Structures are given as structure tokens and as C-alpha cells.
Amino acid sequence: MRCDQCDRKITGPPVKTATRTLCRSCGDTLDGLTAGVLSGADVGGAVATAGWYSSLRERRREKQEQRRMSGEAPGGTGS
């Protein structure tokens, strides 16, 4: 049995993915890459995006609040 990634003969238990059979070292590399993508770039981007969205929502709510207040009491909060 050979590794589909590095084409070396697999010694010990092979690491099987959905489509390929890998040696232990390639399987570990693949795991590391997957974990890095999941916990690094993607989640970081998702969190950043979520934070950006919530801050945007906060801003819009503030603006609506101000508009409503100025509508109810024109010039009330001004100088």
C-alpha cells in the first residue's frame, strides 16, 4: 500500500481520508492544515466579520435613536 500524497510505502496504520489513503506523516500534515484553516483564517475572519456587523448594527441603531429624539424634540439637544 502506498501513500496517495507522497507515494511512499506506508508502514504502520494508514491514515484514510474520504478519498485517499495517506501515510502517518501526510495524514498529520493534512490534519494540521485542516485545523489551521478551521481555527485560524476562517474563524478569525468570521469573528471579525461578526464583530464588524454588530458594530455596524450598533451604529445604525444609534443613528435611528438620534433621529427619533431630534424628531420628538427639535433643537432640544442642541446648543
Ligand SMILES: [Zn+2]
Ligand atoms: Zn505520505
